[in-house]
Structure formats: structure tokens, C-alpha cells
Amino acid sequence: MAFTDQVDPELRPGLDMFPAELLSAIGDDPPAARRAFDEIMSQLKDTLPPTDVEIEERAISGPGGDLPIVIYQPPVPVPRPGLLWIHGGGYIIGSARDDANVIGFAEHVGCTVVSVDYRLAPESTYKDSVADCFAGLTWMVDNASELGVDPNRVAIGGASAGGGLTAGLAHFNRDQGGPALAFQMLIYPMLSDLHDSPSGNEITHPTVWNRDVSLKAWQMYLGDEYGSDSVSPYAAAARATDFSDLPPAFVTVGTMDLFRDEDINYAQRLMAAGIPTELEVYAGMVHGGELLLPDAAISKRMVHGYQEALRRAIG
Numbered sequence: 001m002a003f004t005d006q007v008d009p010e011l012r013p014g015l016d017m018f019p020a021e022l023l024s025a026i027g028d029d030p031p032a033a034r035r036a037f038d039e040i041m042s043q044l045k046d047t048l049p050p051t052d053v054e055i056e057e058r059a060i061s062g063p064g065g066d067l068p069i070v071i072y073q074p075p076v077p078v079p080r081p082g083l084l085w086i087h088g089g090g091y092i093i094g095s096a097r098d099d100a101n102v103i104g105f106a107e108h109v110g111c112t113v114v115s116v117d118y119r120l121a122p123e124s125t126y127k128d129s130v131a132d133c134f135a136g137l138t139w140m141v142d143n144a145s146e147l148g149v150d151p152n153r154v155a156i157g158g159a160s161a162g163g164g165l166t167a168g169l170a171h172f173n174r175d176q177g178g179p180a181l182a183f184q185m186l187i188y189p190m191l192s193d194l195h196d197s198p199s200g201n202e203i204t205h206p207t208v209w210n211r212d213v214s215l216k217a218w219q220m221y222l223g224d225e226y227g228s229d230s231v232s233p234y235a236a237a238a239r240a241t242d243f244s245d246l247p248p249a250f251v252t253v254g255t256m257d258l259f260r261d262e263d264i265n266y267a268q269r270l271m272a273a274g275i276p277t278e279l280e281v282y283a284g285m286v287h288g289g290e291l292l293l294p295d296a297a298i299s300k301r302m303v304h305g306y307q308e309a310l311r312r313a314i315g
Contacts, residue, residue, distance in 0.1 A: 003204075003256070006256055007256050009284075011292070011298065014292035014293045014296075016207065017207075017292050020207050022036045023209070026213055027220075028216070030121075037089070037093045037094065038095075041100075045099050054074075054075075055070060057096075061135075062131075062136075063131040067117065067136065069115060069117060070096045070098075070102075070114075072102050072106045072112065073106070073147075076110040078148030080112050080148050081149070081154070082111055082114070082150070083113045083114070083314070084116065084136055084156045085098065085114065085115040086165045087115060087161075088158065088159045089120070091126070091217055091220070094161070098115055105307060105310060108307040109314065109315045111310070112147050114136060116135075118165070121217070121221040126223075126232070127234075129221075130165065133156075133165055137179060154181060155185060156169055158186075160209070160288065163185075163188060163189025163191075166184055168233065168237050171233050182247060182313060183247055183314055184246070184247045184248070185306060185309065186250065186252070186263070186266075187252055187306055188253045188287055189266070191237045192238035193215075193218040195258065200258060203256070208286050209257075209258055218236075222236075249267070249270050250279075250309040250310075251264075251280070252280040252309075254281070254282045254284065255283050255284060256286045280302075280305050280309075
């Protein structure tokens with residue numbers, strides 16, 4: 001059966017909304033991809049409804065110098081739960097100003113969100129990206145009182161590459177003896193640099209996140225480690241062998257997503273290690289489809305699913 005025939009009917013128009021040229025540029029010309037993506041995100045931000053969430057852009061001290069962050073504060077009493085948000089973009093594009101995702105968490109859960117502008121590939125590798133996210137997490141917990149955050153209700157979360165970084169950060173934070181985490185939210189996370197699964201080989205459609213562009217992104221993100229047998233689980237969490245003492249997890253993915261099989265497998269390994277884990281799989285959902293067509297019924301179900309999972313965990 002053709003790829004488009006397996007996509008939810010309401011989402012099929014979205015397959016023409018994300019240009020194939022932009023996806024290929026992520027792997028071939030990252031600066032051009034960033035310019036195009038920033039323009040799309042700017043247009044998307046203008047369509048968002050009004051919000052009472054206060055948004056502050058600032059910089060903190062990071063391992064590579066000033067580390068930009070964006071703080072989202074809902075108008076609810078303190079202490080609030082807290083979420084460290086890690087944006088997506090294949091480890092190549094994207095920024096901490098991720099209103100389309102983050103405002104919904106702040107509003108639905110009533111949590112303070114700190115979004116981190118971690119360093120991107122190919123200028124940097126995963127070592128810098130993970131270090132930046134860890135710096136953002138420790139800063140958030142160290143400054144919980146100023147932020148109005150309950151340090152006992154802090155979660156980490158992200159979508160796509162941000163979900164992959166979230167999973168890697170959970171391992172890194174445990175191994176570094178970092179702050180206690182209440183939850184990890186993995187939204188169609190980018191976990192495996194191999195894509196050695198049925199979905200990892202089958203999803204090749206040019207206007208969705210596909211095998212070709214993903215492998216190019218991994219090569220830039222991993223640097224000299226790409227193609228080796230010693231890729232760090234902090235970079236590609238599917239490589240992890242020790243799942244002990246990780247925070248409770250929520251994993252969600254669509255059946256028409258390149259990451260489907262690696263995400264399901266990762267959730268199963270968390271469960272086998274005794275980590276409380278929820279898994280939601282949406283038939284006909286493509287990668288990031290809920291952002292392309294937010295009014296589609298399947299998009300609303302997916303968004304409600306991960307927002308509710310966060311609310312149950314820390315709200």
C-alpha cells in the first residue's frame with residue numbers, strides 16, 4: 001500500500017505543506033534550512049491565539065558561554081511544576097522560542113517551562129547539545145525559588161530531536177548525579193542513529209522526515225562517532241544498555257513515522273527495566289503531523305494525550 005494511503009485522511013493535505021527542498025536542505029545546507037525554517041515558524045507564531053502566558057527571553061551561563069533560554073510563565077499560583085523543554089529540528093535547526101508547543105504545556109498543566117537554545121550540528125556535536133541541556137536543567141532547579149517552581153515536580157521533555165535529547169539527558173543526568181526528575185516526556189523521539197527497523201527503512205516520502213535526511217542529520221550530530229560501534233547513549237538513547245533509575249516516561253509516536261519502531265522498542269525496554277512507562281501509538285499519524293494540521297481529529301487526540309500525560313505526572 002502506498003505511503004499516502006496509510007496516512008490519516010485529514011493529514012494528507014499536510015504532506016504538501018512542508019517543502020521537500022527544506023527537508024533536503026537540513027542534510028545538505030543547514031544554514032539555508034535554518035533560514036527557511038525560521039520563516040515558517042515566524043508565520044506559524046502569528047497564527048497562534050492570544051495567551052496570558054508571560055514569555056521572557058534571556059541568557060544564562062552555559063558550558064560554551066552565554067546560553068539563551070526562553071521562560072514561559074502561566075498566571076497560576078506558585079509553587080508550580082516545571083518543565084525543561086528541548087526543541088526539535090533534527091539536531092540541525094530550531095530554537096528555544098517554540099511557542100506552538102510550549103504555550104500549550106504552560107496553559108494546560110499550569111507549569112513553568114524553560115526552553116533551552118542548545119548548540120546545533122554540524123557546528124557542534126551531541127556533546128555540546130547534551131551539556132547545554134544539562135546546564136539548563138541544573139539552572140532551572142537551582143533557581144526554582146525565583147521561577148516559582150517546585151523542585152520536586154520537575155520534568156524534562158521534547159519532540160523529535162528534542163525527544164531524543166530528552167532521553168539522552170535522562171541517562172546523562174542520572175550518571176552525573178543531577179537533579180531528581182519526576183518525569184520524561186518523549187514525543188516521537190529521535191533515538192537511533194541506525195534506523196535498522198521496518199519503519200526506519202520504509203519511511204522515505206520526500207515531504208516527511210525520512211530515512212535519507214535523518215541519517216545525514218545523525219552524521220553531523222555524532223561527528224567522528226558516526227558509523228562506529230561506540231556511539232554514546234547520551235547521543236542515541238537506543239544504544240543504552242542500562243535503564244535503571246530513570247524517571248517515569250511517556251512515549252508517543254505515529255504509525256507513519258520513521259521513528260515508530262525504535263520508539264516502541266525503547267518504551268518496551270523502559271518497561272522491562274521496571275520504569276513506569278506509558279506508550280501511545282496513533283494510526284495514520286506522520287512525524288510532526290499534529291503541528292502541521294492542529295485541527296485534525298488525530299492531531300487533537302495526540303496533543304491532548306501528551307499534555308494530559310504531563311499534567312498527570314507533575315500537575
